[in-house]
Amino acid sequence: xxxxxxxxxxxxxxxxxxxxxxxxxxxxxxxxxxxxxxxxxxxxxxxxxxxxxxxxxxxxxxxxxxxxxxxxxxxxxxxxxxxxxxxxxxxxxxxxxxxxxxxxxxxxxxxxxxxxxxxxxxxxxxxxxxxxxxxxxxxxxxxxxxxxxxxxxxxxxxxxxxxxxxxxxxxxxxxxxxxxxxxxxx
Amino acid sequence: xxxxxxxxxxxxxxxxxxxxxxxxxxxxxxxxxxxxxxxxxxxxxxxxxxxxxxxxxxxxxxxxxxxxxxxxxxxxxxxxxxxxxxxxxxxxxxxxxxxxxxxxxxxxxxxxxxxxxxxxxxxxxxxxxxxxxxxxxxxxxxxxxxxxxx
Numbered sequence: 100x101x102x103x104x105x106x107x108x109x110x111x112x113x114x115x116x117x118x119x120x121x122x123x124x125x126x127x128x129x130x131x132x133x134x135x136x137x138x139x140x141x142x143x144x145x146x147x148x149x150x151x152x153x154x155x156x157x158x159x160x161x162x163x164x165x166x167x168x169x170x171x172x173x174x175x176x177x178x179x180x181x182x183x184x185x186x187x188x189x190x191x192x193x194x195x196x197x198x199x200x201x202x203x204x205x206x207x208x209x210x211x212x213x214x215x216x217x218x219x220x221x222x223x224x225x226x227x228x229x230x231x232x233x234x235x236x237x238x239x240x241x242x243x244x245x246x247x248x249x250x251x252x253x254x255x256x257x258x259x260x261x262x263x264x265x266x267x268x269x270x271x272x273x274x275x276x277x278x279x280x281x282x283x284x285x
Numbered sequence: 286x287x288x289x290x291x292x293x294x295x296x297x298x299x300x301x302x303x304x305x306x307x308x309x310x311x312x313x314x315x316x317x318x319x320x321x322x323x324x325x326x327x328x329x330x331x332x333x334x335x336x337x338x339x340x341x342x343x344x345x346x347x348x349x350x351x352x353x354x355x356x357x358x359x360x361x362x363x364x365x366x367x368x369x370x371x372x373x374x375x376x377x378x379x380x381x382x383x384x385x386x387x388x389x390x391x392x393x394x395x396x397x398x399x400x401x402x403x404x405x406x407x408x409x410x411x412x413x414x415x416x417x418x419x420x421x422x423x424x425x426x427x428x429x430x431x432x433x434x435x
Contacts, residue, residue: 113305120308127315136341136397138427146417166406181434214407218400219333221409222426223434226335233337248337 139225144276162191162208166224168215181223188231192270211277225274232272239266324370327360328353333402335428341397346389347425348382352408353401364404366412375408378415395423 164184165173172179174187191206208228212221230244237244240262250263328351341347351367366373368381386392396416400409416424 113302117301117305117308120305120312124308124312124315127312127319131315131319136347136425136427137338137430138341138397138425139335139337140339140341140395140423140425143413143417143422143424145420145422212406212410214405214410216406217402218404218406218409219402221406222333222335222402222428225426226337226428226434229337248339 139222139229141225141274159194160206162188162206162228164208164210164224164228166210166212166216166220168213170217170220172224181220181227184224184227185230185234188228189234192231192235207273207275209275209277228274229272232270235270236266239270324349324367326351326367327357327370327372328355328365328367329401329403330399331402332399332427332429334431334434335426336431336434338428338430341395341425345423346385346391346394347397348385348394348421349397349399350412351399352404352412354403364401364408366408375411375415378412379419382416382419382421392420393423394421395425396421397425397427399427 163173163175167173172181172184174184179187188208191208194206210224210228212224233244233247236242237247240247247263252260255263330351330353348368352364353367354363355361355365355372360372366375366378373381382394382396385394398409398412413424416422
């Protein structure tokens, strides 16, 4: 009887494992999108809230912005280009700040759009108004605007936090959006 | 005199046996960090450009709402609202928010509004009114970051 050859333990060739892993890796690399949500945070006013902020209705305390259905801006009854809105907001904040009557309440930005306004135009206005506030805060804090915008509570010292919160208190972003009138509701 | 015979040295080979391990490690990293798109966006969704964008706090519970013109012709040409893979009529938004709240087991949710830049403000206002009625007051207007508006 022929003697059985001792073949030893068969080895599995693992050299293609790297290729398979590579393939999977490439798939996940392509399919991955890191969750990076960027946007403008905003808080809607409570419905039918009684405690409306008391605002001195003096014209210098309200920045009235109207965006019409042609996406044109009307700021305090004057036509304005969107590129100049930031500067206008800064001047408005400073103007309202100087008013000695404004101890408690600061200026209010009143924003009103038409039903036919493009959403993009509306966001641009919101963006530029926020940019104005951001610029003022940055100037007062002597920070860059980037620093103010990307401010996060978690990664700064107690002192910086206090400084920042103080400025936020002094220059609060108050954007009031007019409720839609009955006729506008569907 | 002794002659040192030069040994015929073999070329040193780099061992590649650890390569699969490294690749697997990378693979696991990407597998874990991947968040596959869970919904299929059925509306046009070019987000508006803006400069003052901030990161959304990752810890908050969010509900994403897409608004835009339907991508398919048979869905009509008027802007529609999409939540979780389905179109939602405006009057059902409150209900949708409530469903999301019970799923998330918290009343405190942020609504991420991914609105196409061509959408008219009318529908956005209606949606905001509904959200206010649903007491979902925290909204987040998604946008694409640019350094300067044109």
